[in-house]
Amino acid sequence: MANGYHGVILRIDLTTREIRKEAVANAFYRTYMGGGAVGAYYLLKETTGTTDPMDPANIITIAPSVTTGPAVTGVSRCSVVSLSPLTGAVGEGQAGGSIGPMIKRAGIDAIVITGRSAKPCYLYVSSENIELRDASMLQGQSVSETFDRLSDELGNTKLSIIQCGPAGEKQVRFASLMVDRNNVVGRTGLGAVFGSKNLRAVAVRGDGNIDFANPEQLKSFNKLAKERLETAGFPGILKKSGTPGVFAIQAKNGNTATHNFSRSYHQDYIQLDAETIEKTISSGKATCFGCIVACRKRVSATTPYQFNDKLGGPEFETLSLLGSNLDIMNAAAVGKANEMCNEFGLDTITTGAMASYVMESMEKGVLLAEQNGGKTLHFGSPEDLFDLIRKIATRTGIGDILADGFKHAINTFGKATEHYAIHAKGQGLPAHMAQVKPSQALMYATCPIGGDHMSAEHDWFLNENDDLCRGLGIFGSGDAASTNLAKARMTAYSQHYYSLLDTLTLCMFMWGPGSLFSYRDLEDLLLYTTGWQCTLWELMKVGERKTNMMKQINAKRGFSRTDDVLPERLYQPLPDGPAKGKCVDRERFAEMLGHYYNLMGWDPETGNPSAGKLVELGLDWVL
Numbered sequence: 001m002a003n004g005y006h007g008v009i010l011r012i013d014l015t016t017r018e019i020r021k022e023a024v025a026n027a028f029y030r031t032y033m034g035g036g037a038v039g040a041y042y043l044l045k046e047t048t049g050t051t052d053p054m055d056p057a058n059i060i061t062i063a064p065s066v067t068t069g070p071a072v073t074g075v076s077r078c079s080v081v082s083l084s085p086l087t088g089a090v091g092e093g094q095a096g097g098s099i100g101p102m103i104k105r106a107g108i109d110a111i112v113i114t115g116r117s118a119k120p121c122y123l124y125v126s127s128e129n130i131e132l133r134d135a136s137m138l139q140g141q142s143v144s145e146t147f148d149r150l151s152d153e154l155g156n157t158k159l160s161i162i163q164c165g166p167a168g169e170k171q172v173r174f175a176s177l178m179v180d181r182n183n184v185v186g187r188t189g190l191g192a193v194f195g196s197k198n199l200r201a202v203a204v205r206g207d208g209n210i211d212f213a214n215p216e217q218l219k220s221f222n223k224l225a226k227e228r229l230e231t232a233g234f235p236g237i238l239k240k241s242g243t244p245g246v247f248a249i250q251a252k253n254g255n256t257a258t259h260n261f262s263r264s265y266h267q268d269y270i271q272l273d274a275e276t277i278e279k280t281i282s283s284g285k286a287t288c289f290g291c292i293v294a295c296r297k298r299v300s301a302t303t304p305y306q307f308n309d310k311l312g313g314p315e316f317e318t319l320s321l322l323g324s325n326l327d328i329m330n331a332a333a334v335g336k337a338n339e340m341c342n343e344f345g346l347d348t349i350t351t352g353a354m355a356s357y358v359m360e361s362m363e364k365g366v367l368l369a370e371q372n373g374g375k376t377l378h379f380g381s382p383e384d385l386f387d388l389i390r391k392i393a394t395r396t397g398i399g400d401i402l403a404d405g406f407k408h409a410i411n412t413f414g415k416a417t418e419h420y421a422i423h424a425k426g427q428g429l430p431a432h433m434a435q436v437k438p439s440q441a442l443m444y445a446t447c448p449i450g451g452d453h454m455s456a457e458h459d460w461f462l463n464e465n466d467d468l469c470r471g472l473g474i475f476g477s478g479d480a481a482s483t484n485l486a487k488a489r490m491t492a493y494s495q496h497y498y499s500l501l502d503t504l505t506l507c508m509f510m511w512g513p514g515s516l517f518s519y520r521d522l523e524d525l526l527l528y529t530t531g532w533q534c535t536l537w538e539l540m541k542v543g544e545r546k547t548n549m550m551k552q553i554n555a556k557r558g559f560s561r562t563d564d565v566l567p568e569r570l571y572q573p574l575p576d577g578p579a580k581g582k583c584v585d586r587e588r589f590a591e592m593l594g595h596y597y598n599l600m601g602w603d604p605e606t607g608n609p610s611a612g613k614l615v616e617l618g619l620d621w622v623l
């Protein structure tokens with residue numbers, strides 16, 4: 001029966017250069033479905049509690065899902081999972097574009113890579129041919145140069161490329177993976193895993209077919225999307241302006257990282273909002289495979305800073321972390337810094353958090369100019385930011401220390417700098433302020449991949465008698481600022497749903513609660529792609545399973561409740577703006593954490609999955 005997947009996982013050992021296709025049973029797909037859950041499965045099965053993320057024994061999995069491949073809005077993302085060189089815990093990120101559909105069209109459900117190549121290489125995959133090729137000519141080349149070079153060599157029809165940039169080659173611990181021209185697997189330093197394996201890129205030609213259970217019905221989703229887009233709120237903003245469209249909304253409500261997270265409101269926020277971007281640097285937009293929304297903005301400028309639109313423009317998070325958080329309120333300056341991060345292959349969030357750590361440590365006199373060749377770096381200076389990005393990406397001077405992450409930097413520069421390092425488990429915090437959003441405080445502290453804003457719904461979601469909220473089994477009430485049991489339950493349950501979206505590699509912008517598609521649409525998507533009559537209950541358990549597998553990987557590696565912590569700064573009241581006085585309340589937060597562990601079925605002492613929870617989710621093999 002046509003079911004949307006091939007039953008084939010590609011295994012690559014870069015040390016032995018072995019390439020083999022592993023046949024996988026149907027039951028595996030029904031249990032794990034794809035994306036982050038497949039990646040977590042291989043890490044749990046085949047790495048130990050002491051495997052170093054940079055060791056050849058680490059595994060990196062590139063996985064779409066059972067629903068990937070049809071030309072439907074928001075179903076084209078792809079997940080990458082590995083042990084994170086940045087946090088030492090499990091790492092995961094997703095990107096859009098076309099890499100997921102191309103992998104499926106090459107006749108493969110996921111690519112699982114281990115080992116280390118003796119020489120720089122890239123992996124080429126098509127339905128006829130899979131081989132490891134020499135990549136020495138790509139060494140030191142920028143992301144767009146590598147993209148152009150491989151496209152010239154391989155022809156660009158039906159081709160998708162995922163690559164680390166020069167920063168990944170240098171094993172910068174927060175290096176990203178870049179997908180095609182507009183998409184980034186930004187978080188947890190997975191570009192450094194590519195670098196540690198001497199793997200510069202994976203190029204996939206998707207020239208085959210995928211047999212779906214009901215291809216005709218799949219076409220109905222984009223018709224629905226078109227109709228609903230007319231009246232949709234958030235998807236409409238994305239279509240018009242991309243994620244920069246929410247910058248002004250968040251900023252004027254006092255929810256945007258400012259001056260190294262010490263404030264949440266910047267009086268000049270208008271300089272980075274969507275209208276300013278449109279007037280000053282916008283140069284068009286792009287989309288992911290099959291998506292009618294096309295939210296990926298492209299930007300270019302010649303003055304005051306020069307950059308082109310070969311790669312994607314700054315997203316909301318980048319505008320905050322490379323903009324307001326550094327007091328750089330100039331769209332062209334952020335556009336330039338964004339281009340530099342993309343061309344080097346650096347996560348803009350952790351790069352921005354690292355830059356504000358250095359600038360504030362220097363401002364407060366706990367990090368001396370001598371550590372940077374005699375030069376002090378200042379907030380508000382684009383040139384200082386550009387200089388720092390270059391040094392980090394090339395591991396030059398102070399950049400060599402910063403490239404190894406916050407923990408290494410604090411050990412080197414001294415404990416006095418720790419207060420200015422705003423991270424969770426070593427990963428720079430996103431722009432949404434935990435002082436304003438208690439759900440995000442919970443997620444930043446507990447998320448298995450470190451501080452992340454896309455792992456659960458935000459506080460607005462807890463609405464009494466709202467079908468969206470009740471539909472996920474959430475009940476109780478509380479306003480946006482509440483920290484009660486209902487809020488903890490909302491966070492935990494919506495985390496299952498978001499984890500499911502990452503498992504099915506669906507776009508949260510389109511498939512998240514209240515967006516273009518409903519919970520019932522999701523059941524239909526499974527039916528039309530795989531033929532399975534899934535219920536929302538089954539699907540929520542799939543999401544919960546993935547979160548538990550990731551938490552269990554961390555438990556195996558020695559992580560526990562003592563690692564589920566927030567930076568001290570978040571407990572201090574915000575000094576000004578619409579959120580003046582708000583902070584994470586220490587006692588209430590501890591209480592909320594307790595509720596959350598109980599709701600998740602995790603041991604409140606250790607914060608790790610209980611044996612009962614693992615058995616309930618069919619993960620008894622982990623024990």
Ligand code: SF4
Nearest residue numbers: 074096288291295507
């Ligand atoms: S909404 Fe944006 S990120 Fe999501 S699939 Fe469409 S283009 Fe890609």
